[in-house]
Amino acid sequence: MNQRNDSPNAAAISPVLDATVLAELREEDDELLRELIELFFAEVPMRVQRLRSEITQRNWSAAVIDAHTLKSTTATLGAMDMSALAAEIERTARDQAAGEVLTTAIDRLDAELARVLAALEQERAK
Amino acid sequence: MIVGVNALIVDDSPFARRIIRHHLTKFGCKVVGEAETAAQAVRLFGELRPELVTLDVMMPEIEGFDSLRAFRAMKQESPEVAMLVVSVVPFEKIRDTFMKEGALGYIVKPFNQFSFEPIRQKLVRVFHELAA
Numbered sequence: 001m002n003q004r005n006d007s008p009n010a011a012a013i014s015p016v017l018d019a020t021v022l023a024e025l026r027e028e029d030d031e032l033l034r035e036l037i038e039l040f041f042a043e044v045p046m047r048v049q050r051l052r053s054e055i056t057q058r059n060w061s062a063a064v065i066d067a068h069t070l071k072s073t074t075a076t077l078g079a080m081d082m083s084a085l086a087a088e089i090e091r092t093a094r095d096q097a098a099g100e101v102l103t104t105a106i107d108r109l110d111a112e113l114a115r116v117l118a119a120l121e122q123e124r125a126k
Numbered sequence: 127m128i129v130g131v132n133a134l135i136v137d138d139s140p141f142a143r144r145i146i147r148h149h150l151t152k153f154g155c156k157v158v159g160e161a162e163t164a165a166q167a168v169r170l171f172g173e174l175r176p177e178l179v180t181l182d183v184m185m186p187e188i189e190g191f192d193s194l195r196a197f198r199a200m201k202q203e204s205p206e207v208a209m210l211v212v213s214v215v216p217f218e219k220i221r222d223t224f225m226k227e228g229a230l231g232y233i234v235k236p237f238n239q240f241s242f243e244p245i246r247q248k249l250v251r252v253f254h255e256l257a258a
Binding site for chain 1: 140141142145185186214235236237238239
């Protein structure tokens with residue numbers, strides 16, 4: 001799923017985050033990367049939680065927007081697996097598909113979020 | 127560099143706004159405001175009169191404004207404003223709608239090192255008298 005994480009160095013840093021993406025951001029501006037990690041911690045868990053309740057309430061239009069934002073926010077920091085899961089939820093919610101499928105998907109997204117936050121915690125410490 | 131162009135960033139994600147701010151500032155623009163809803167954008171637009179607006183096309187409708195309605199309101203108030211829409215790659219249809227409405231260009235999400243370069247070139251052309 002993680003197409004960009006194909007170099008040995010990338011794999012060594014974290015299987016959850018694409019190291020190439022992080023390296024590009026660090027090269028652009030190290031301070032920016034630090035701020036983005038902080039914003040990620042502030043925004044993404046809240047958005048995942050909100051997405052879960054939107055799915056429970058079958059509020060498809062709101063779910064599409066939150067899944068859509070999660071898709072690009074996570075990809076921007078190299079969390080490509082999480083981005084793919086958000087994209088899957090966005091597609092399913094757009095089709096207003098069965099809630100059960102989405103409940104499973106949001107559980108997977110939550111689990112991946114925990115992995116991403118742990119990986120970002122390591123980046124934070126650098 | 128485009129020095130002296132006042133910009134307004136409209137995006138419901140603080141994360142996305144931070145990246146856009148970084149790049150606009152790098153181009154030489156002055157970010158005079160940030161809005162997290164389309165309705166707030168229309169209000170701030172009237173107060174700040176920016177020459178450039180970046181607008182996320184996927185924002186929830188709040189207080190009767192979604193992105194397209196906000197786009198039209200701002201364009202109507204100031205037809206010469208340079209509007210840049212922000213959208214995710216596969217959404218050509220939505221993007222085309224905004225281009226037909228008079229958007230100057232679009233920034234593609236997810237952001238990477240290449241997302242902003244085409245926009246920088248367009249802005250230099252539009253604001254050429256301010257380009258250093």
